[in-house]
Amino acid sequence: MTAPIREIVLDCDHSGAPKRFAGLVAAAEPVVLRGLVRDWPVVRAADNGPAALVTFLKAFHGGGVASCVAGHPSINGRFFYTRDMTGLNFGRRDATVADLLDQLVRQANDTHPLAIAMQSAPVREVLPGFAERHAMPLLDPSIAARIWIGNAISVATHYDSNDNVACVVAGRRRFTLFPPDQAGNLYLGPFELTPAGTPVSMVDVDAPDRDLYPRYAEAEKYARTAELGPGDAIFIPYLWWHAVRSLDPVSILVNYWWSDHALPTAPVQAMLHALLAFRDLPPARRAAWRALLDHLVFADDAGQATHLPEHARGIMGPISPEMRRDLHRVIAAVLQSK
Template sequence: MATHADIVDTWDAGDLRDVQSLAAMVSACRPVVIRGLCADWPAVHAAAASVEHGAAYVGQFDAGTTAEAFVGSADLAGRFHYGDKVDGFNFVRDSAGISEHIRQIVVSATDREASTRYLGSLPIDIHLPGFTRHNMVPAMPPSVAPRIWIGNASVIACHYDTYDNLACVVAGRRRFTLYPPDAIGDLYVGPIDHTMAGQPVSLAANAGEADARYPRFAAARDRALVVDLDAGDALYLPKLWWHQVEATSPFNILVNYWWDNFSIGPDAPYTAMLLSMIAIAERPEAERAAWRAYFDHYVFRPDGHPLAHLPPEKHGVLGRMASGNYGRIRALVMRLLRDV
């Protein structure tokens, strides 16, 4: 298993200056550690003083909303996952006010017999308005809204996101174990429609190295990248990269940004993949191979534009999306879906 020093690029905070440097980082589609990116945040300084100071700093922005947290018994050590079978979970969900969740997390931080609580993916501008004004990444476009994750020591199951992710550690320490997108077949992924928090997770990554049910996991494990982050550090994680996240301190806070730097409209690749599954996945192998050739030619384009042999003015709807062809193709797809 490799460490970030071996493979993952490392930037200093000053390297991520503006939208242009952000776009350059994202275009490489590789993880990047950014040391000290949020080290000057007031939230980071408050949490460094003590657990109570960090909790109080966040709590002062509480808008009085409620949210749902994962809660697990102490013997789980924060390893939130499925139960004995993939039709259940080893934790319960608890709905409460934000300040009450934070209070419980602080209590559990000093009581080893207490349950572990994990409050995740809260839109900050809804639940903690005012926090962002004092704790922000200047290079991030204002349209990208941050989220906050607060909890005790935990291990969040290995999963992927369909958006680019900038994760900023505010309190505690985080260990990310990363696998590239093409490791998916070696990770033994669970159901896509029965998940803990929306995204499917790896069953093998949570099971340990020697589990005989997952023999191919050894290949994924050999490709894993391990990144350790201190408070003030950040990690850029490209979309579709698998990641297991360990919060190793009794009290942890992380702020993250999800966005799609290359989106040109409301339609998402994941939606297209789901539609392709029902249209193609159970056809005969030879026909699937034929469709793969067409997808490569028109969508993935390893040999360049499919109409490169014609002048651009003859490309029709295969011309540049920004020239109106996005809307034309979308209207055609919607019409075809309505007609079936």
């Protein structure tokens, strides 16, 4: 039995809303922001049906093409692996927003439609002028919007290496979230072959195979779910696992990714390097390195070097931009020598 995601309503006409939202981000807990973008013109257009929505979006003419994914009706909208795990169960092609919307409307009443989606397309490239009319009230304007358009499809459980605010524009979407510490119970797929860049869970949250994935029952204890409609938004914290299912024939979402870290993807590369460096060591050596890493990298007290004078703490203390550049050069030199 999953628990509901916490819900709040932010008064974005009040100057305190961004500050309150910053506190939610700092807490690193997911939250549904009901009605956050209810006043967006595109949401009001969607209220009048698919035809009005398509007309509204086509007014932002001149947009470029973006990569789209398409799968046979037999996949039931689930973009995933082939049965033998040698490939993916969908193909790719380029399309404009207008072309994709026309196809969605044409097959909206089909019993077994082709699964199609434009995923994570830069709004400024595919819908010029859209971002200026649809401001995100909680974030800095420099944070770029991305758009997701499709029909009743599902995206496998995955994580993002950034904080994320996702705003539902048209159709309903169901979100299922798991905290980062449940990775071991989600049965991760290959890192080398992924549907969209990051590893995904092999478990179908809508129909889990409990015999094949018995530890998933533990992950379910910590799962949180919410269904969002047009105008609603959700904050998904950094590295929280999330599965997303679109529930309607025409479904649109606009999202914003951002990070306060100078190199938001660097931890992924560090983890891959750690796999090479530590995983195949004998158990005793691996345990020794785990203790050192826990002390130097993952300890919460930040007191690893207080016994040293400040001038002698080096990388055990605060890492300056100059130290960061030096460390980059050292690591690059080591990797290049392998």
